[in-house]
Amino acid sequence: MNMLEEKVLGIIEKNSRVSTREMAVVLGTEEIDVINALQNMEEAGVICGYHTMIDWDKTDIDKVTALIEVRVTPQRGKGFDDIAERIYKYPEVNSVYLISGGYDLMVTLEGKSLKEVSRFVSSKLSTLDTVISTATHFILKKYKDHGTIMTRKYEDQREIITP
């Protein structure tokens, strides 16, 4: 990955809606170079998607997010990959990570209610052959997510004019 690509990532990681034209301006380069950089990184799988940070709590729509630690028995010759695939295929599942520590997989799940999430865990997750145990934690409040502070608006603390 070259310097330009790294800088482009730095910009779009915080705000994926910055136009290629503006990126070209602030990076002191040509727009075509930015477009090519994005394309290369998309093809290489470095850029996997462009998503939006939403604070669902501020809407009328009910959403509950849970973090579930899952302990599994890894299968011979396949390790954790198959189990992870089985789990991540569910659309309710937002993320699946293989982690170090007491548990093996960390799954985040979204549902309309606590009940719905619990039902998913008990009927679809815990019932998998390879799953030994789960520990479900419900997210009560998101302070910061994906590098974005969700609770307070930025306030400039400086004096308005200084020499």
Added chain:
Amino acid sequence: MSKQEKLLAEKTVGLKPSGIRRFFDLVSEMKDAISLGVGEPDFDTPWHIRDEGIYSLEKGRTFYTSNSGLKELREEIAAYMKRTQGITYDPIGEILITVGGSEAIDLMFRAMINEGDEVLIPQPSYVSYEPCTILADGKPVIIPLKNENEFRLKPEELRAAITPKSKILVLPYPNNPTGAVMGKEDLEAIADIIIENDLYVLSDEIYGELTYAGKHVSIASLPGMKERTVLVNGFSKAYAMTGWRMGYACGPKEILAQMTKIHQYAIMCAPTTSQYAAIEALRNGDEDVAQMRESYNQRRRFVMHKLEGMGLPCFEPMGAFYVFPCIKEFGMSSEEFAEELLKEEKVAIVPGTAFGDSGEGYLRISYAYSIENLREALGRLSKFVKKLREQKK
């Protein structure tokens, strides 16, 4: 009221009120004005530096340090000067830790000026040089700089200002408010004149880490210059430590000794907590500085692009975090323009005249703001400019 004939020091009362102050008062009356007028970074001091400061308090480091400042800090600064400018300074006697670069400037004048000595001050430049010269009984001699020279000090301009009484030349680069820089060739061109006329230089390099076309070169690194330069630098702009009040002066032992003497009586020592934090900054802060520099550079390009779009002429600044566009086409003074802009669009931009008479016809736009803020403020400036042009027709 007092029966004293002259209650207040005439010298002090006689100082011109700051143009910045006046504008600040106007702006603070406007409740919802957005500003492009700050002279300090929008970044917070990097956490590892803050932690070191906090930790030093927890460890009970709450006493005075030596007058010159912590030996460890002076050693780090000596190492920094060696590594970035190739200049060797002795941490004992050639480096003084001060309360911001501001104190170092003040001390230098008070240590060196005898009544009637002339101090050459290129303008537009930072607001303190003139008043501090006067307070030290010196005579400020202003050298007006030109836009067509990108506000660099030209040899002819320097020569024209020198008189038998000239003692000190203030060299403030990278520059506040113009964003101008002096490259090696520019410095070499004036170094000969300085040596020829036995001038001493106050080199204010507080923005030294914020250059966007190659590394900053200090005049003290040129042959024959180290022994006649007091190099002032600090932590405010590079490490976003404005409130910590951390600066330093490097220079010849005899000058630093006098500066230390005054410092000893007036201040005792710079804040201890800040000194410990500063050591951490020098040791492990390079990456943070590089990141901030990259951010500033992106915003710099953004602002230049927007000004171009508005048709406001401006040379491309390669240092600090300011842009100095020209508003002469509108036939208004900088102050009038700035006040009108504030009233109509609620945007505060500092008039160039706050930095000297040669700032007339210019504005100082600071880009120590997020791109979102810059977009909004420059959008309003654009509207205002369009309106003015319509009215002219």
